[in-house]
Every structure is written in structure tokens, then in C-alpha cells.
Amino acid sequence: MQGLSNFKYTNNDNINVYFVNCDEIPYRRRQLLSEIDTFTKFMERFNCSFDELCEILDMYGIQDKDLFDYTITKTNYLIATDYIYTSRTERVGLTWREKKTYYNVYLTVNQFVSLSLNTVATEIVKRRFPYLLLPPFTKVEKRFKENIKDLPKTLRAKVGDIDHSILFDNDLTIGDLIKLYTEENYANSEVEKPLYSVYSDGSDIFITLDKDKGGWTLGVTFEALSNKDWKAIEDRHVFSICLYDEKGEQIKGKWFEGKQKDAPYFKHPLVEELKKFFIS
Secondary structure, three states: OOOOOEEEEEEOOOOOOOOOOOOHOOOOOOHHHHHHHHHHHHHHHHOHHHHHHHHHHOOOOOOOOHEEEEOOOOOOOEEEHHHHHHHEEEEOEEEEEEEEEEEEEEEEOOHHHHHHHHHHHHHHHHHHHHHHHHHEEEEEEEOOOOOHOOOOOOOOOOOOOOHHHHHHOOOHHHHHHHHHOOOHHHHOOEEEOOEEEOOOOOOOOOEEOOOOOEEEEEOHHHHHHHOOHHHHHOOOOOEEEEEEOOOOOOEEOOOOEEEEHOOOOOOOHHHHHHHHHHHO
């Protein structure tokens, strides 16, 4: 619930105002996705159809509570009138009485919705630009962190018994858990991961070039990739870029700022490889 805490329900609690479940309210998930600016603008930015958006959300198991939230601030989506209240005790003459303040509940966008939309945006980039899933734009690494060995050894253990850090560090799916307990050596498996990361506003797609040199990354946009606009990538303004001397030592107190084409990393082999897809 945005904007209020320490409240009470009035007559009933058939709607859990802590987590949105569209089955409990008069608005369906697809209706909200098709009407709310956050999602319509996302679809426009990533040239994504409504059906594709819904399909990807379902594919990754993204729930209503990850997309929406409740608030006491008025929106176009009224959920319930005078549904919750706060109270305080005030003195009236020689007595004390409870004063209640009632609030309507509305639906709004989850304040962390960008995390879910980053997942969707990453999937869209995979589909639109499959060459970014091939070498040299990928790296092979261990699928799981070392703490995966600390999973409960018995199938009688409950999911709630798994240490939260294991779930968080390894980004475990239900499928992973099944395979970890049924497939030999799955805990030691390797995966090929792309070198890019995507942010749902579309203005930032970063391709990792060199982790050792101050995390050098090439900044591109979905629009530039779609339009094969290499000039937009060259002219992108970058700043706080680490500089190195001829011995490969970082020059302290000096940073590059300017057009990306003049940045010290722009002659990196990966940049040259990417350019080939723009001129083909």
C-alpha cells in the first residue's frame, strides 16, 4: 500500500491491500496493461505488441503484485470506498475519544515495476537481435554460485527452509530446483550468458567490453539497434570513463567525457564486431 501504513480495515478484508491480485478486484490484468501509460509507452518504445507483452510476462511468471500496487492517492482505478482507516485518540473536555480517518483505495503501478519490465525488455532484445546471443557477445560461466552446495540435502525439506541468500544469489527458478535434485552434476553446469544488460526505459543497453578496465561498457539504445543507426552510438555522450596509461595503469584523477566514438574503448574488438551488423 503506497502512502499509508498502520491502518485498519473497516468492515472486511476480502481485498488484500498489501499485494495486488487482479482476481480480487473489478479490473482485469489485460485491461490494466492495455490502458496504463507505463505499459503502453513501454510497448511503443520496444515495438512490442500487447499480446507479446502478456506472453513474456506469463513466461517469466511475473505476478500482478510485481506490476501493480494499491494507493490512497486518487487514480482512474477505484478499488473500494472508505475501505481502510487510521485512528488516533484525542481529548475532548475531560474524556478521550477515538478519531477515525477513512480512505478510498485505488490501484496504481508498482513503484518497482521497472524490475519486471527490465526482464521483459531483455527478452525482447533477445528476440529482435539474436546475434547478441552468439560469441563474441557472450561469455561462458558457472550457472550457480558456490553456495548452491548448501541446499538442503533431503527432499523432505520445505522450500521455506532454503536459505534466502541461496535463492537470491542464484536467481533460482522452479525448474532449477527440480533439476538440482533430479539431474546429476546440474549444480556444476555452465551457461552461455550475453554480455549486455537492458533497462526498460530503452535509453540504456550496455554491452560489457572489459571488466578489468573500470567496467568499460558500450552504451547503445533499442532505437539505435533497430534502425542500425551507428552514428547515434558514436555521438552518444559518455562521461566518467576511466583512462589508462601505456602500461595499462589507471590514470588517477583523469576521466574521459565526450562523444562515445572518442572514448578510449571505442576501438575495442567487440565494438568493431557490433559495427558489422550495422553496415550489413
